[in-house]
Amino acid sequence: MFLHKISLLNFKNHPQRQIAFTKKLNCLIGNNGVGKTNLVDAIYYLCLTKSYFNPIDQQNVLFGQDFFRLEGTFNKQEEPQHLVYKFAGNRKKELTINDAPVNKLSDHVGNFPAIMITPDDSQLILGNSEERRKFIDGTISQVNHQYLLWVMQYNKVLAQRNAALKRTPDNPNVNKQLIETYNSQLVPLGIQIHKARKLAIEKLVPIFNSFYKNISLQREQVSLEYVSQLNDKPFDQLLADNFERDTILQRTDAGIHKDDIDFYIKVIPETSPPGGGMEGGKMKKFGSQGQQKSFIISIKFAQYRFIQQAKGYHPILLIDDIFDKLDNDRSQKLVELIAGDTFGQVFLTDTDDAHIRQTLQGNEGAYEVFKV
Numbered sequence: 268m269f270l271h272k273i274s275l276l277n278f279k280n281h282p283q284r285q286i287a288f289t290k291k292l293n294c295l296i297g298n299n300g301v302g303k304t305n306l307v308d309a310i311y312y313l314c315l316t317k318s319y320f321n322p323i324d325q326q327n328v329l330f331g332q333d334f335f336r337l338e339g340t341f342n343k344q345e346e347p348q349h350l351v352y353k354f355a356g357n358r359k360k361e362l363t364i365n366d367a368p369v370n371k372l373s374d375h376v377g378n379f380p381a382i383m384i385t386p387d388d389s390q391l392i393l394g395n396s397e398e399r400r401k402f403i404d405g406t407i408s409q410v411n412h413q414y415l416l417w418v419m420q421y422n423k424v425l426a427q428r429n430a431a432l433k434r435t436p437d438n439p440n441v442n443k444q445l446i447e448t449y450n451s452q453l454v455p456l457g458i459q460i461h462k463a464r465k466l467a468i469e470k471l472v473p474i475f476n477s478f479y480k481n482i483s484l485q486r487e488q489v490s491l492e493y494v495s496q497l498n499d500k501p502f503d504q505l506l507a508d509n510f511e512r513d514t515i516l517q518r519t520d521a522g523i524h525k526d527d528i529d530f531y532i533k534v535i536p537e538t539s540p541p542g543g544g545m546e547g548g549k550m551k552k553f554g555s556q557g558q559q560k561s562f563i564i565s566i567k568f569a570q571y572r573f574i575q576q577a578k579g580y581h582p583i584l585l586i587d588d589i590f591d592k593l594d595n596d597r598s599q600k601l602v603e604l605i606a607g608d609t610f611g612q613v614f615l616t617d618t619d620d621a622h623i624r625q626t627l628q629g630n631e632g633a634y635e636v637f638k639v
Contacts (some may be wrong), residue, residue: 279328325356
């Protein structure tokens with residue numbers, strides 16, 4: 268799958284712009300603030316009906332305007348697909364594919380898979396558990412639409428259960444029968460989500476390790492671990508055991524909405540003698556900025572390969588500010604990967620035309636530069 272051309276109207280800082288792309292590597296070059304990131308976000312919008320950076324549609328409209336329109340022509344499995352996404356503040360947002368309306372935007376997720384890598388992804392390591400749940404949910408949802416529906420329904424029932432746990436002067440007692448009704452809905456959803464996350468992470472781990480070894484030149488070892496209360500105890504028992512605690516906290520404190528992924532790194536100390544041991548711990552604490560960036564890129568590449576294997580075709584890969592915090596060796600390894608046959612169509616941004624050409628030296632036929 269690849270994007271042939273895109274058209275933007277009143278999107279962020281782009282009043283109007285049209286670009287036709289190459290099928291392989293597209294380099295968007297320009298100074299900070301000219302709209303390179305907004306261009307790759309427009310591609311992400313068409314693929315997933317939302318911004319990667321700002322979920323509020325109104326805030327993605329060009330200042331002074333009241334609507335935006337995105338239009339893209341894709342080639343998907345040798346078939347042309349024309350997508351149009353429209354947002355106007357006083358009307359429902361619309362998506363059409365080959366002039367046919369998409370009635371539910373959630374149905375579009377996974378039809379045009381895309382992976383984004385940005386400097387903000389450091390929050391996947393440094394941020395709270397919600398960031399890591401969003402990552403795994405976004406990965407599975409692009410290959411399993413039923414999973415997305417499970418998560419949406421789980422969150423809806425969870426909100427209802429939490430509302431039932433809230434006590435007020437007019438309603439000082441918790442309705443235990445109502446809570447049990449919500450439990451009966453949460454449990455099967457939670458079990459299915461837990462199984463899907465566990466299986467996905469098991470598949471991601473070896474792919475992730477392979478990419479990290481390549482990018483890091485095998486200087487360190489990394490791993491990740493799925494952390495869930497459901498790993499140790501059945502969900503229905505968790506809810507029953509936590510009922511008194513939930514009534515005190517007035518919220519649900521057990522379930523897959525508490526899941527997390529732990530990231531680890533082991534390195535060989537510079538002072539270690541040949542054949543010496545390795546030391547380390549959680550990536551958040553022990554990883555350098557370059558190691559953390561390598562980790563993020565590797566796990567996003569694993570996400571890409573996971574989706575590719577499930578779909579049978581290449582997703583679109585979007586990389587913003589690719590070389591930030593990477594040393595020359597890691598940058599070169601990264602370029603070898605994205606310019607080779609591992610990935611399909613790739614979009615990357617950089618501020619320095621000379622830098623991008625130097626880094627891509629030897630791959631001149633594999634990329635095209637667009638000055639923004």
